[in-house]
Amino acid sequence: MDAQRKHLTVALAGNPNSGKTTTFNNLTGTRQKVGNWPGVTVEKKEGKVQYKNYDLTIVDLPGTYSITAFSIEEIVARDFIMDEKPDLVVAVIDSSNLDRSLYLATQLRELDTRVLFVLNMEDLAKARGIHIDAKKLGDLLRVPVVFTVGNKNKGTDALLEKIIEAAEAEFIPPRDRRVRYNQDFEAGITTIREMLLAVAGEKLPYNPRWCAIKLIENDTVIRERVLKAAGEDAPRIDEEVERWRGRLADMYDEEPEIVMTEERHGFIAGVVRETVRTSAEKRVDLSRNIDLVLTNRFLGLPVFFFFVWAMFRLTFNLGEIPMSLIESGVGLVSQGVSAALPEGLFRSLLVDGVIGGVGSVVIFLPNILILFFCIALFEDTGYMARAAFLMDRVMHLLGLHGKSFIPLLMGFGCNVPAIMATRTLESERDRVLTILVNPFMSCSARLPVYVLLAGAFFGARAGNVIFGLYLAGIVIAVLSGRLFSKTILKGGGAPFVMELPPYRMPMAKSLLIHMWDRSKLFLKKMGGVILAGSLIIWALSTFPRDIPALHAHKANVAQIEAAAEERAAGLGEEEKAAVLAGKDAKIEVLEREYAAKANSRSYLGMLGQAISPVFAPLGFDWRQSVAVLTGFVAKEVVVSTMGVLYGAGEGGEQLGEELKARGMRPLGALSLMVFVLLYMPCVAVIAAIRRETNSWRWTFFSIGYSTALAWVVAAVIYQGGRLLGMGG
Amino acid sequence: MVLSEAREKDVVAIVKVGGPPAFRRRLLEMGFLKGVLLTVEKYAPLKDPLEVVIKGCHVSLRVEEAAEIAVEPGKETA
Numbered sequence: 187m188d189a190q191r192k193h194l195t196v197a198l199a200g201n202p203n204s205g206k207t208t209t210f211n212n213l214t215g216t217r218q219k220v221g222n223w224p225g226v227t228v229e230k231k232e233g234k235v236q237y238k239n240y241d242l243t244i245v246d247l248p249g250t251y252s253i254t255a256f257s258i259e260e261i262v263a264r265d266f267i268m269d270e271k272p273d274l275v276v277a278v279i280d281s282s283n284l285d286r287s288l289y290l291a292t293q294l295r296e297l298d299t300r301v302l303f304v305l306n307m308e309d310l311a312k313a314r315g316i317h318i319d320a321k322k323l324g325d326l327l328r329v330p331v332v333f334t335v336g337n338k339n340k341g342t343d344a345l346l347e348k349i350i351e352a353a354e355a356e357f358i359p360p361r362d363r364r365v366r367y368n369q370d371f372e373a374g375i376t377t378i379r380e381m382l383l384a385v386a387g388e389k390l391p392y393n394p395r396w397c398a399i400k401l402i403e404n405d406t407v408i409r410e411r412v413l414k415a416a417g418e419d420a421p422r423i424d425e426e427v428e429r430w431r432g433r434l435a436d437m438y439d440e441e442p443e444i445v446m447t448e449e450r451h452g453f454i455a456g457v458v459r460e461t462v463r464t465s466a467e468k469r470v471d472l473s474r475n476i477d478l479v480l481t482n483r484f485l486g487l488p489v490f491f492f493f494v495w496a497m498f499r500l501t502f503n504l505g506e507i508p509m510s511l512i513e514s515g516v517g518l519v520s521q522g523v524s525a526a527l528p529e530g531l532f533r534s535l536l537v538d539g540v541i542g543g544v545g546s547v548v549i550f551l552p553n554i555l556i557l558f559f560c561i562a563l564f565e566d567t568g569y570m571a572r573a574a575f576l577m578d579r580v581m582h583l584l585g586l587h588g589k590s591f592i593p594l595l596m597g598f599g600c601n602v603p604a605i606m607a608t609r610t611l612e613s614e615r616d617r618v619l620t621i622l623v624n625p626f627m628s629c630s631a632r633l634p635v636y637v638l639l640a641g642a643f644f645g646a647r648a649g650n651v652i653f654g655l656y657l658a659g660i661v662i663a664v665l666s667g668r669l670f671s672k673t674i675l676k677g678g679g680a681p682f683v684m685e686l687p688p689y690r691m692p693m694a695k696s697l698l699i700h701m702w703d704r705s706k707l708f709l710k711k712m713g714g715v716i717l718a719g720s721l722i723i724w725a726l727s728t729f730p731r732d733i734p735a736l737h738a739h740k741a742n743v744a745q746i747e748a749a750a751e752e753r754a755a756g757l758g759e760e761e762k763a764a765v766l767a768g769k770d771a772k773i774e775v776l777e778r779e780y781a782a783k784a785n786s787r788s789y790l791g792m793l794g795q796a797i798s799p800v801f802a803p804l805g806f807d808w809r810q811s812v813a814v815l816t817g818f819v820a821k822e823v824v825v826s827t828m829g830v831l832y833g834a835g836e837g838g839e840q841l842g843e844e845l846k847a848r849g850m851r852p853l854g855a856l857s858l859m860v861f862v863l864l865y866m867p868c869v870a871v872i873a874a875i876r877r878e879t880n881s882w883r884w885t886f887f888s889i890g891y892s893t894a895l896a897w898v899v900a901a902v903i904y905q906g907g908r909l910l911g912m913g914g
Numbered sequence: 915m916v917l918s919e920a921r922e923k924d925v926v927a928i929v930k931v932g933g934p935p936a937f938r939r940r941l942l943e944m945g946f947l948k949g950v951l952l953t954v955e956k957y958a959p960l961k962d963p964l965e966v967v968i969k970g971c972h973v974s975l976r977v978e979e980a981a982e983i984a985v986e987p988g989k990e991t992a
Contacts, residue, residue, distance in 0.1 A: 256936045285969065443939065474972075482959075483956070483959050571974070576958055579960035681936065682974075682975060683937070683941060684975075
């Protein structure tokens, strides 16, 4: 065998729902890499296959209907084909929907790259009475054509064989049998093409006919590139193109790009007529029957809410079991390390910083695994499109897409997986908007804060207060969404028009791959940021260390121990126990006092005290200021920090009493709860925002907006309440 | 008339697709061409969006988008 292995890059292109991703999964199995295309949030999937003497890199391009430049997905797909020049572009064609698939496929053909047509889902087409003459199709368009049945993993080897054959075959871009436009357009194309050849010639980035077509279609991306290549002749070309565009628009009373789209469809209709035979078999449209129930006027919404409720329960309630296992696992490790190492800075770093930090990363895994399994199930069966269909009316009020509903709802569990779930949205604008309002969905980590404060200050009305907080979060999200969509995220973006694909049986393999991809992405890309954030907070709350105070504290404790031992020495069992219990209680008080002191003397404590004037209008004292700062690690930490600072331990009731004793009133409690609801997200969510928007700008905007909003709302509540005489 | 005026189960033929260029182009790419027949499959429970069947394909669009599509009553087909 030849030891020299050959490397080939193969790009998969196709319509959404054409079975492209299934084909990709079949080809690459689990050897996949998921990331983003550079500079944008569109997901990039890459897989490696070894077959015979070849190492293949398979790139799954975003699903598009066309490769014009209307959406980021289309630009990404086109740029990859044009600039990275893969050895072969595989056009995945939905056989049951040949017209539309061929629209994209013929555009690929126009690019003069090597193309292989894969007729997918032939079984479905046959069931619909559609018979395609593949050989004739290949002859007509001068491209190799192969059949596969994607969801049965049939013919994967045959496909690989064909891919290599097509990529290795001698290739001369066929000049005939491509889309011919009518003679007026052809005249324009020819004139501009010749002009381009004359002035730019070799410098032209792409094939001249194609450039001419794109110029007439007023494709802004290509225009810019071509004009740049043309250098000083650019204005002349621009002028000529404008002249042709004006002329053609006058002749057809229609924008040239629209006429050209129609012409392409005309060409395809001809191809389809010659290659497809439809038998008049009456078929049962199973999907339609399922939709009689699932998108039914009366049943549709209740069924949807049931599914979503089940998904929520599975994600967060079933997820609790492995989460508590992880928690106790982390607890065991830190106990083990604590026991093995002498007390000191290193142990604290390892136990509180590193192990605690890693723990705070892996704790999210069960949620993410389960949620993404459910989402993959929704997507692979085709139900996700129905969910969007059902909820679009409501989400449209926020300037959002129907599909935003699920990520927003998941936010009530935890914003981290919820923000990752925005990947199901196609348009970047919708995604950013959904991410920005997501933190206002009150996640479960905020609940302990409400339970503590509402329980202590609102008694029997606690339930209503907590419900009101959740509602307030939703209202703020709606108002913010409307505000953003009218200002910084203006423009309807992509049209809503969306296909409702036929229901399909999901494949276990694809579900698992999807689930695993997300988790890997989370661990690799966000884990680091979360860990770093936890370490920073640990350092801020540990330093500077007051060594003399620590020694004094230890000496104190040791003294009490010794005194108690001495006293207990000569006593009987019962009295001995009483003495020791008294000693323990004393030590506990000392420990608490020391912890409170150490905390207030740390950088974080100092910072909290320094900025406490900022929080004064909200009715917070310096302890609460420090507590909300530490809430940056995770919002429930607000409770434990207050526990430490008020010297009340973790017990909720005790802390509630202590808060009352130190002068907190219901109004102050409400102000604090509202602030915790709205202010900046925790470090894990920030990592998720950064990752999913792929922009620090949006990340800082989110932090700034939510914190400013929280301050204003809490201040209005506190000051307004005082004016109304509700007391401080 | 426009598509948003059609009722459930109506069969209509496309006369012209209007609206912003990106929207028109997207629809044309999906095969919403002059003369093609559409069946209004159903309206969503909240009356927006609606679902149409075009060449055996189910597509959903918002009512405001359907208002951009001029149609005429089409011949009844299977």
